[in-house]
Structures are given as C-alpha cells and as structure tokens.
Amino acid sequence: MMIVMFQRITTISQFVVLESVRSRFFLLILFAVFASFIIGIFAQSVSVTEGDLTLTSLVAALLRFVTILSLSLLIVTTISREFQSQSFDIVLASDMTRTEFYLGKLLGFSINAFFIIIVFSLCLLFIAAPSQVLIWSTSLFLEALIIIAFALFCSVSIEQQPISIFVILAFYLLARSISALKLIAETPILRDESLFLSVMPQVIGFISMLLPDLSRFTQTNWLVYETGMVNDISGLFLQTVVYVSLLVFAGLIDFYRKNY
Amino acid sequence: MANTHRKLNTLPVSISTIFLLVLFLQIFVHLQNRDQLVNAEELSFPPSITAFKLSSFGETTTFARVLMLWLQAYDNQPGISIPYQDLDYERVEAWLSHIIDLDPRGQYPLLAASRLYAEVNDKQKQRQMLDFVAGRYLEDPARRWPWLAHAVVIAKHRIKDTELALKYAQLLSATKEVENIPGWAQQMEVFILEDMGELEAAQILIGGLLSSGAVTDSHEIHFLKERLEQLGAKN
Numbered sequence: 001m002m003i004v005m006f007q008r009i010t011t012i013s014q015f016v017v018l019e020s021v022r023s024r025f026f027l028l029i030l031f032a033v034f035a036s037f038i039i040g041i042f043a044q045s046v047s048v049t050e051g052d053l054t055l056t057s058l059v060a061a062l063l064r065f066v067t068i069l070s071l072s073l074l075i076v077t078t079i080s081r082e083f084q085s086q087s088f089d090i091v092l093a094s095d096m097t098r099t100e101f102y103l104g105k106l107l108g109f110s111i112n113a114f115f116i117i118i119v120f121s122l123c124l125l126f127i128a129a130p131s132q133v134l135i136w137s138t139s140l141f142l143e144a145l146i147i148i149a150f151a152l153f154c155s156v157s158i159e160q161q162p163i164s165i166f167v168i169l170a171f172y173l174l175a176r177s178i179s180a181l182k183l184i185a186e187t188p189i190l191r192d193e194s195l196f197l198s199v200m201p202q203v204i205g206f207i208s209m210l211l212p213d214l215s216r217f218t219q220t221n222w223l224v225y226e227t228g229m230v231n232d233i234s235g236l237f238l239q240t241v242v243y244v245s246l247l248v249f250a251g252l253i254d255f256y257r258k259n260y
Numbered sequence: 261m262a263n264t265h266r267k268l269n270t271l272p273v274s275i276s277t278i279f280l281l282v283l284f285l286q287i288f289v290h291l292q293n294r295d296q297l298v299n300a301e302e303l304s305f306p307p308s309i310t311a312f313k314l315s316s317f318g319e320t321t322t323f324a325r326v327l328m329l330w331l332q333a334y335d336n337q338p339g340i341s342i343p344y345q346d347l348d349y350e351r352v353e354a355w356l357s358h359i360i361d362l363d364p365r366g367q368y369p370l371l372a373a374s375r376l377y378a379e380v381n382d383k384q385k386q387r388q389m390l391d392f393v394a395g396r397y398l399e400d401p402a403r404r405w406p407w408l409a410h411a412v413v414i415a416k417h418r419i420k421d422t423e424l425a426l427k428y429a430q431l432l433s434a435t436k437e438v439e440n441i442p443g444w445a446q447q448m449e450v451f452i453l454e455d456m457g458e459l460e461a462a463q464i465l466i467g468g469l470l471s472s473g474a475v476t477d478s479h480e481i482h483f484l485k486e487r488l489e490q491l492g493a494k495n
Contacts, residue, residue, distance in 0.1 A: 043329055049371045054325045061322035176318040184310055215318040224321055225365050 008096050012104020013111060016078070020112050025074055029116050032070065033123050036062040040127075056127045057224045060136065063120045064218050067113070067144055072151045072168045075109055079155035080164075098255050106152055106248065113144040128223040135228035136218060142233070142240040143217040147172060149247035157254045174207075175214040182208050212243045303334055303351045306358050316362065324363035331355050332372060344377055349385045352377055353392050360396060370396065370407040374414070383419050390415060394428055402440040408432055409445045416452065426452045433465075443475055447484070454491065463491045 020026065036059050044055040082088045091101055121137040128136075150171055154164040185201040217236055222228030268276075306312070316323035334347070356369040370393055378389035390411040397408045408428055415425035429449035436446045447469065453462040466488045475481055 043325070046329055046333070047325075047368070048332065048376070050325075050366065050368050053366070054329070054368075057322040057325050061319045064319075173317055177314055180313050180318070184314075220319055220321045221365075 005097075005100055008100040009104040009107055012096075012101060013108035016105060016108020017111050017115075019078065020074065025070070025112070026115070026119075029066070029070060029119060032066040033063070033119065036066065037123070052127065053224050056124075057220045059127065060124065060220045060223050063124070064140060064143075064220075067116055067120065067140060068147050068172055069169075070116070071109065071113055071144060071148055072165060072172075074112065075105075075148065075151040076155050076161050076164045076168070079105070079152070080159075080161050083159070099252060102152070102156070102248070102252055102255055106148065109148045109152070110145060113141060113148060117141050117144065124223065129226050132222050132226050132228045135230065135233055136222050139218040139222075139233050139236055142236050143214060145240055146175075146212055146214070146243050146247070149244045149251070153247050153251035153254070156251055156258075171211075172214070175211045177215070178204070178208045178211050179213050179215045212239055303347055303355075305351050306355045309358050309361050312358055312362055320362040321366070324359045324366055325368065327355070327359050327362070328366075328368045328372065331359070332376070344380050347377075349377070349388050353388065356392065357396075364400065365403065367403060367407070370404055374407040374410045378411070378414055379418075386414065386419055387421075387424070390419075390424070390428070394431055397431060398435070401435040401438045405432060405435075405438075405441045405445055409448065412448050412452070416455075422452060422456050426456065450487070459491050459494055463488060466491070 039062065040055040040059040043058050044051040047054045088101075092098075117137050117140050120140070121133050124133045124136070147168070151164075151168050154167050158164045158167065182201075182204050185204045216232075216239075219228070219232075222232070307315075312323065312327075313320060331352070353373075356373055359369045360366070373389045374393050378386050378393075380386060393404075393407045393411045397404050408431060412425050412428045412432070415421050415428055426449065429452050432441065433446050433449045435441060447466075450462045450465045450469075453459075453465065466484050469475055470481065470484055470488070475484060
C-alpha cells in the first residue's frame with residue numbers, strides 16, 4: 001500500500017514538472033538569471049570600490065527573490081487552473097486520495113525548486129566561492145520548501161489568485177523581517193507608557209512563534225564575505241522540517257474539509 | 261496545429277494608426293520633459309536605521325550597497341550636476357553612518373568619505389569627513405585602517421594641519437596589536453612627529469617599536485634603525 005501511495009505521489013510530481021517545462025517556466029528562470037546579472041554588472045561598473053562584492057550581493061538578492069516569487073506564482077496559477085478546469089475533479093473521482101494528490105504536488109514543486117536552484121548555483125559559481133555557493137543554495141532550497149508548502153496551503157484554502165499571491169508575499173516579507181521587528185519592539189527608544197507600545201512586544205512575540213525566521217536563511221553575507229559555515233544551516237534543517245510539516249498538515253486539514 | 265494568432269495585416273487600420281500615433285506622442289512627451297528646467301533636489305536626512313533595517317527585509321548587505329551607489333550618484337541628478345562640496349555634509353555623514361551600520365564589513369562608505377567627500381576644497385568639510393572616518397575606525401581597525409591612513413595624508417598635505425594628522429596617526433599606532441595593519445601605517449606617527457620637529461618623541465617611538473618586537477620584517481627593522489640614527493644625528 002505504501003508502494004502504491006509512493007507511486008501515485010511520484011506520478012503527480014512528474015506531471016507537475018512536465019507542466020512547468022511545457023509552460024516554459026524554466027525559460028523565464030533563465031531570463032531572470034540574465035536580467036539579474038545585467039543589473040549586477042551595471043551596479044559593479046558604477047561602483048568605485050568593491051565592485052565584485054556589489055555584483056555578488058545584488059545578483060544573490062535578486063535570485064533569491066526570483067526563486068520565491070516565481071515558485072509562488074507557479075503554484076498559485078497551476079493549482080487555480082486545475083481547480084477551474086475541473087481536472088482535479090477527475091483526479092478525485094479516481095481512487096487517488098487527497099493526501100497523495102497534495103503530497104504529489106508538494107514533491108513536484110520541490111523538484112522544480114531544486115532545478116531552479118541548481119541553475120542559480122551554477123551561475124553564482126562564477127562570482128562566489130564554491131563552498132559558500134553550496135551553503136547558500138542549500139539554505140535557499142530549504143527556504144523555498146517553506147514557501148512552496150505555504151503557497152500550496154494558500155492555493156488550496158484561498159480560491160482567489162490575487163489574494164493568495166498577496167498573502168504569500170506578505171507572509172514571506174513578514175517572516176524575513178520578524179526578528180528585526182521583535183528586536184525593535186523589545187527595545188523602544190521612546191519611553192511611552194501607552195497601551196499600544198506595552199502590548200506590542202507580546203503581540204509580535206506571539207506572531208514570531210508562528211513564523212519561521214527567514215532572516216537566518218540564505219544570507220547574502222555568506223557569498224559576499226565568505227562567512228557561511230555548515231553550522232549555519234544545520235539549525236535551518238530542523239526549522240524547515242517542522243514548519244513544512246505544520247503547513248502540510250494545515251493544508252491537508254483544509255483540503256479534506258472542502259466539498260468538491 | 262492551428263496558428264493561434266492572425267497576421268498583422270488583418271488588423272483594423274484605425275487601431276494600428278492610432279497605436280503608432282500614441283507611441284510617437286509618448287516619445288515626444290518624453291523628449292519635451294527632458295528639456296524642462298530642473299531644480300536640484302537637496303539631499304535629505306536619511307530615515308532612521310530602524311526604518312532601513314525593516315525596509316531591507318533582511319537583505320541589509322545588498323540594501324547598503326544599493327544605497328551607497330545612490331548616494332555616490334547624488335551629485336549627478338537628471339539635467340544637473342552638483343559639486344560634492346555643495347552637499348550638506350551633515351546629511352552625507354548621516355547617510356554614510358547608516359550605510360555602515362547596515363553593512364559593517366563593507367568598506368565603500370569609508371572609501372567614499374576619505375577619497376571622494378574629503379577631496380573637496382573646503383577645509384571644514386574635509387575635517388568633518390576625516391573626523392567621521394576616525395570616529396568609525398575603532399569599530400573594525402583591521403579593515404578600516406586604509407581610510408584612516410589616507411585621512412592622515414589628507415590632514416598633513418591637503419589641510420596642512422599637522423596636529424590633526426598626528427591625532428589620526430596616533431589612533432593608528434594605538435591599534436598596533438591588530439594584525440592586518442602594516443608597519444608603515446602604524447609608524448606614520450613617527451614621521452609626523454619628525455616633521456613637527458618633535459625629534460625626541462619620534463626617537464622614543466621608533467625605539468619603542470623596535471624593542472617591543474612588533475616589527476618582525478628584517479628590512480623594516482633595518483629601515484627603522486637607520487631612521488633612529490638619523491634622528492639622533494639631527495637631535
């Protein structure tokens with residue numbers, strides 16, 4: 001039974017990858033790499049000093065953002081199209097379970113992320129140390145897994161594409177700034193006795209418990225100043241496993257509750 | 261497989277014509293706007309470092325570099341060029357300070373301070389930039405010594421304030437235990453003292469350097485010993 005489940009999951013994932021290839025998604029990725037390098041080289045050419053570091057930091061930041069944005073848009077549009085074209089109804093009518101369908105999609109989009117990051121890593125090897133590129137790209141893959149899981153959760157739960165995309169981007173930006181927000185809330189410069197300021201640290205603290213701290217992931221400093229170490233990403237593995245599991249189960253709960 | 265697009269010559273003529281007209285109109289409007297008189301925008305004070313950190317969404321290094329490129333190009337706004345010395349240096353210093361706080365390992369802001377903004381024909385502004393460089397030096401002497409060394413040179417040869425040059429040189433030699441700082445930078449104090457006629461002080465310094473074992477290069481030791489003898493002869 002486990003073998004059958006595994007076969008179905010991998011079949012769904014293969015179709016996800018195939019669909020991405022047919023929709024020329026990877027061409028878009030190559031274009032994004034090209035555009036990132038053009039912007040980076042422009043910034044390098046106008047830099048008086050540390051031009052190489054500027055190129056590396058800008059390209060890395062852009063590629064990180066492109067990874068997250070492209071995967072989010074791909075997931076939202078793909079799932080939305082499947083629901084609207086009712087191809088999902090055909091899947092439901094078969095003996096495939098919703099869990100197999102959901103996990104198949106997750107695996108398929110994760111494979112897409114893997115290919116994207118491989119391409120980005122190969123490009124970054126021209127401008128950064130290989131060991132740092134390896135650490136950075138591993139971290140980016142973990143970050144991408146979290147976003148994939150969240151995007152899948154949003155796509156299944158929220159049926160409107162614009163709202164899903166907005167929520168995913170808001171989640172991503174908040175997760176990246178939550179540690180800075182927490183620090184600011186806990187050390188206010190103004191000694192204000194207002195209720196708002198006294199409650200804010202607790203509110204932000206509570207929100208930070210529910211969010212992954214993405215500011216620890218995929219740090220540009222690793223590539224620019226070669227400060228990345230294996231220890232930096234070992235903690236990120238646990239965070240990724242826990243958070244992806246949380247999102248998968250939350251998604252499955254919502255998925256099973258829906259009547260199609 | 262059926263072609264999903266029609267040929268261009270099937271388009272209504274009115275649509276194509278109006279499209280081309282509007283396209284030319286856009287180019288015309290753009291060219292008109294270019295010739296309008298431009299008032300130079302004054303450099304504002306930067307937002308708080310907190311605002312910067314939040315706006316960067318964790319990419320503080322990249323954000324700092326982009327800000328630096330923007331600040332560096334501020335003298336060259338569309339249609340107008342502002343000399344560096346016309347910029348409000350309080351504000352320039354505030355921007356540079358925030359950029360360093362965002363990316364402490366980056367050297368661009370201090371290079372800009374010492375080699376761009378301090379190269380103006382305004383001694384007060386030069387001093388301001390050099391003081392800024394000296395003020396941030398101790399946070400990371402291993403990486404920031406080149407800018408302080410340049411500040412010594414500017415203070416001595418451009419501003420012609422030997423006391424100021426000595427102050428900066430003393431800051432360099434006070435961090436002699438930091439490995440990255442080369443001997444010649446640490447010894448700048450000696451040569452400035454010599455130029456000031458403080459020969460005895462210069463002799464004591466060289467003697468101290470040699471006896472402390474801080475100088476290990478044989479050529480450097482030989483050079484300093486020769487210098488000591490020359491100072492002794494002058495004194």
